[in-house]
Amino acid sequence: MSIPAEKLRITPDILRSQGVDLWLTFVRESSCGGDPVLSLILGHDVTWQSCFLVAANGERVAIVGRHDGVRESEVWPRVVTYVESPRQLLTDEISRLDPARIAINYSLDDTQSDGLSHGMYLRLVDYLRDTKYADRLESAAAILDVFRGHKTAAELERMREAIAITNSIIDDVSHQVAPGWSETRVYDFVRDAMKERGVPAAWDPCPLVTSGPESEVGHGAPSAALTVAPGQIFHIDVGVKARGYCSDLQRSWYVPHDGETALPDDVARAFDTVRAAIDAAFSILEPGIEGWRVDAASRKVITDAGYEEYAHCVGHQVGQAVHDGGTLLGPRWERYGETVERTVASQQVYTLELGVMVEGRGYLGLEDMVLVGDDGCEWMSPTPRELPLLR
Secondary structure (H helix, E strand, O other), X not given: OOHHHHHHHOHHHHHHHHOOOEEEEEEOOHHHOOOOOHHHHOOOOOOOOEEEEEEOOOOEEEEXXXXXXXXXXXXXXXXXXXXXXXXXXXXXXXXXXOOOOEEEOOOOOOHHHOOOOHHHHHHHHHXXXXXXXXXXXXXXXXXXXXXXXXXXXXXXXXXXXXXXXXXXXXXXXXXXXXXOOEHHHHHXXXXXXXXXXXXXEOOOOOOEEEEOOOOOOOOOOOOOOOEOOOOOEEEXXXXXXXXXXXXXXXXXXXXXXXXXXXXXXXXXXXXXXXXXHHHHHHHHOOOOOEHHHHHHHHHHHHHHOOOOOOOOOOEOEOOOOOOOOOOOEOOOOHHHHHHHOOEOOOOOEEEEEEEEEEOOOEEXXXXXXXXXEOOEEEEXXXXXXXXXXXX
16 A cells, blocks of 8 residues: 555544544645645645545545546545636535535644645635635644654654664764764765665755864754864764655764773763753653653753753654654744644654753764654664764
């Protein structure tokens, strides 16, 4: 069974749980950057205006251009084609289903739920203007949170493959990168390792490479002037995409001086704090907990230890996108909106990630991926319990 077929099979239950009668995805020219949900409900691009209807009673209808190559299948059992306009076909199908609530793909806070462009929204309202359904449109964000977040067996298999490939690249970094390498040399080394394994990076620029206290932390480009140096922390943030699904991991090393065999006290303390903060999130991550509460548990460990709090979420969902939308494990900041107020659900995959700056040494960050189960969560990647030395 294809991933769209797997995903759509559970959709009626999602709609009924939200009290929604009909979910409508309305797209066009998707190769130019259309709705991100299309890859999960169809699996390929469309050119003409296309309407994909999923009803709470289990019906699925695709209204597509005659030459867009959508055929009746287990994914879309009913396909209706048009040449001049989908207007009448759409209003006919909606009238037949007669939904009281129609969910469409827009969101104030979640990029992966905000696939309906403003122009397409206006077009949809125009199509429905002479019907009673124009006033029944609402956001599908809550539906997409569950639909996209719930990872099927096939999706998890691909994500585990991406994680395994990423771990093998990290092993290469650990064994081959040496003091004196520039950040750009590390970047090129990792990109070559991805090419050798036949996988693309999960995002660009990837990997993110930091070495020492002068390095740019975050999503900046690597520096040719900064090198892996003794007495400093070396860190990478790396992920790949395997068969359409992403990984996202961070690792750090301490670069010792000649004769140095153990971590300095300040580095050891920083690692222990980061490790404890991530473990605090892991220990309470379970179905039903609100995202902000998970972040608060980690954030408290960091600030109680006297470090500056991190300026991001402790965790985000991963899937076909490295930032896969839905519930975030983050603070109640305006920029995150309702995404941190939502609750965690079983079969969602999250990162747990954070770091601290160690004065004079650089950024020490860790990130691993976890799968939420019915009673808690499990590590999908082998999370480090000690900070390794890079010689």
